[in-house]
Amino acid sequence: MFGLKTANETIDAIDRFLTLVDEAGIIFTEGIKSYLSGQQEHFLDKVKKLSHYENEGDAIRRQIANVLYTESLMPQLRSDILKLLEDLDNLLDISKACLVQFDIEHPKFPELIIPDLILLTEASAKASMSVVPGAKDYFRRPMQVRDSLNHVFLYEKEADRIGEMIKRTVYNQIAELTDLAHKNQIRYFVSKIEELSDAAEAAADLLLIMAVKRSI
């Protein structure tokens, strides 16, 4: 039967995992900003950092899953908790995959949409980072989860709005953009950035249900 040491190690692991998700949001924002401002070296550094975060996140998630099952920890809650960790890990995966895709394709963006792209990146990353306080509350103050997650839904809507605006601009308002393939590529990257806030919203929805089950 598991004891105090295992319990403390598991709590530490969960906290470390949540910190990774939180910091990944900052790195994601910095990475895209670096790319858009042409700071290639800085951008590559962020890609490398996010890859490292993603690997570490996977390792911690497996470690937690292993403890939950081998020690028969929280039998009623563990499948929900593992699903939550998977959803949060997905945020790391999406952030990394997005930056890697920038590195592979080197897309070119018209100057007109760059400020909006930065706003979109910030909104999407903030949605992702706002899941973390909700997740922390789930583990310690389940009654507060709903309040903590309000920002996620707010930023997700904002990201959707900006994303749609950029796409409309790209397809309808920039005369020098004549190549449909180029327009489609920009749309793809806008959607790729939006993917992060969508995944954050999915994680927040899961957390809301989990919090109801968790309250005694």
Added chain:
Amino acid sequence: MLFFVFLSGGLFLGWSLGANDTSNIFGTAVGSRMIKFKTAAIIAAIFVVVGSVVQGISGAETLNKLSSVTTLSGAFMVSLCSALIVYWMTKRALPVSTSQAIVGAIIGWSFYAGINPNYSTMIEIALTWISSPILGMIISAMLYLIIREIVNRSKIHVVMLNLITRYGLIVIGAFGAYSLGANNIANVIGVFIPSAPDLSFNLGFIKISTTDTLLFLGGLSISVGIISYGEHVMNKIGKEIMFLTPEIAFIVVLSQSLVLFIFSSKELSLLLSYVGISIPQVPISSTHAVIGSILGIGLIKKGREVNFRVVKQIVLGWIFTPIVAAIITYIMLFFAQNVFKLNVY
């Protein structure tokens, strides 16, 4: 030797009590794999015997006040009929109480023997059938409010809460097993006390009386029930009531254990008598105490988890179980006396 043959009726009742009723204490913990069955069985087996020997006499005295079964064969028939009615009702998935069955059987014996049962004791016992689930409701509702407040205010991590609950379930489980032994042992051996031969012996440093020996044997039969058949029932019960969180399971087990303890502690009864509260030492139904405790939490949660069909079944059980037990015992005693020529009174 003949005594032990007759005592087998009581020991069988003890076995079925151990197999079934300990699931109310460790069912959720074992069914949800928070505690291994082996751990639960060892703790329950030890504490049920301790509770039986240390505190079990009070309930037995009350049962014998109701009516004293004077012959061994009579006691055997009373035990056997109770065991049969418990088995029959369990098969039909009715929340049966061993206590109600044995009381009904004793009344059946009294009528057959032409002896009037002690009606004031009968009323006293019948009132506990109503008051014990109600007490369970009140205690669990209060515990729920207190523990919910503590958990919400403490901001304790769910992993740490799980650790505390797990060890809490073990400690409360031990208390529950103790209380079960103390309260329900009367059902197992109570009717044999007036007619038992001398089973006293001297260990040198302590003299063991006949009643102590009977209480020990009864406690042992409950333990055998736990070890031999408890796993099956605990796993089943645990899975059926998985909607309970471990924290709520903890409250339910604690509340049930307190109710059992209250109805079997002479000292507590004496203490409460000073403030004008009279609590008789009567064997009560642990199942009804559990159901009352679950209902208490359900009512606080605005009835969302209250199954009123179960409440109806309990109320019907209060009337149905003792009456059927009395009738069956009466008929069986007639057969035992006239067919097998047993001296049943």
